[in-house]
Amino acid sequence: MNILFSINQKFISLTKLCISSMIRFDTDFTFYILHHDLSYESQREIIDSFPSQQFHFIFVTEESFSSFPVSNRYPLEIYYRLFASNLLPNTLDRVLYMDVDIVVINSLRNLYYTDFEDNAYCACTHVNEGLTKFNSRRLKIENTVPYINTGVLLMNLEKLRKIVNSTEILEFVNKNKNRMILFDQDVLTALYGNKTKILDYRLYNLSDRMLSLYNIKHPNEKIDIEWIRKNSVIIHYCGRNKPWKENYMGSLGIFYSELVQ
Template identity: 30%
Template sequence: MDIVCSIDNNYVQHCCCMLVSFFENNKGEKHSIHLLSDALTLENQKVIKELVESYQGVFSYYSVDPDKLLSCPIKATDHLTIATYYRLLMVTLLPQELKKVLYLDCDIVVDGSLKEFWDTSLKGYALAAVDELNTSAKDVYERLEYDEKYGYFNAGVLLVNLEYWRSNNLTEVFFDYISSHYDKIRAHDQDVLNALLHDKCRHVSQKWNVEESFYHYYVIKEWRKRDEKEMKSVLLHPVILHYSWKPKPWEKSCRHPFRLKYFFYLSKVDAFSGCKLTFGEKLQAYCDEYYFKLVLRLGIRGHRFYKL
């Protein structure tokens, strides 16, 4: 598989955790990791390269020209950095012979094989992604000017048809849209991708991108009406677990029921093996996981598993 991720120097630990989780659950094949960044230090590049090669993977680093992102809206109060826009430049940076890639955010752990997802047909589609289950901003369809029947996908996990992106000059299209719709963009490149590719997205199972918001009761109660069996299976056994909102698992206030997954895989990264939870934090995390699984399996209704 060809995996693409984008980071700055602040996210090296989390990138390593994500990559270890991917390699641990996708053994037996040769994988290539394509890292997009602006001025990642040589030391940090070495840390990631050595990790990838320890799993017999191939590591490639691509330097992003920050001048190409000057028109992209980002605020000092945003929890994201300008690195979120790097994925819009994929086809201008990656080798021409690549036909598809799997883009993964670095606030993710992979807890199972991705082969089924990787083998998803993209014929006629620009990408495959997971719908956000109505957790996007309420004004998103009006603001981005398209019919809500198409849904709104999360851009943290994308199976990308690079051939489609190249043949339709999407990089140019993306940045033209940013220039002409600057004031409408709230969720950064995710808004751009949805505005332009909502009808060219193949929606796949939520198990391929189980967002933090999916564990909140206001989502669970609506999901349960549609397919309670699937909902329980996905939430209890996520293949890709996406810590998509704050607090992140490495932050003390995190109460995500699967916070421990992050530290399980992080412990396998030699460079960061010393980053551990205290006994009290670990005990709390175990209790949160047990309690969540219990109330979900018992079908207790009206309970807020935890709050944003």
């Protein structure tokens, strides 16, 4: 299974933690890591921590993305995933991208081999119908296009090589930068949201916020930690509420705590 990360020097520890969580269930991984600042020592640290795994570090020049808006919360690396089909070897047909603020709690195999059904991506949405329509108006796209959470993306690289257009992406960013909120998610939703197969977030992109919202909306069908242990695969500590930070609030932190014990 091909796994993709896009990180900078600050995320070495989280990357190692994410990898540790997934190799508990599967071992046949090849990791591709897009970066612009990882030192040789940092690369060796990752490689030496997992001697049975294969790693490929792909350097990306900062100049290639100088036109993209960034912030403290959204660094340059968030955009690399948009161009993964151009940055990764042409021999790959699919890759699973994941943010590193993730803990895997079951095998990734079913997710990885999901049928694309001719879509460019398989991913989840974390917004309801009302917010979908709001984002559609904001981005000036059809209101039926789902707003994509880019923290977990199964990529159909063969299809993406045919449709990803760097000029189109840059033009969209420059035209819409003043109305963009979640930069890379806005781009991917606007340009490729209608080419994305939507998966069940409860299984493949579960956050504390989405768990709470689901249980509020389905009071007679609430899901608890035991249901999650049995059914969910990816716990995503997205946003600012993370169990390794002070003032964390949520029940899903148990999976992080169990991993670091």
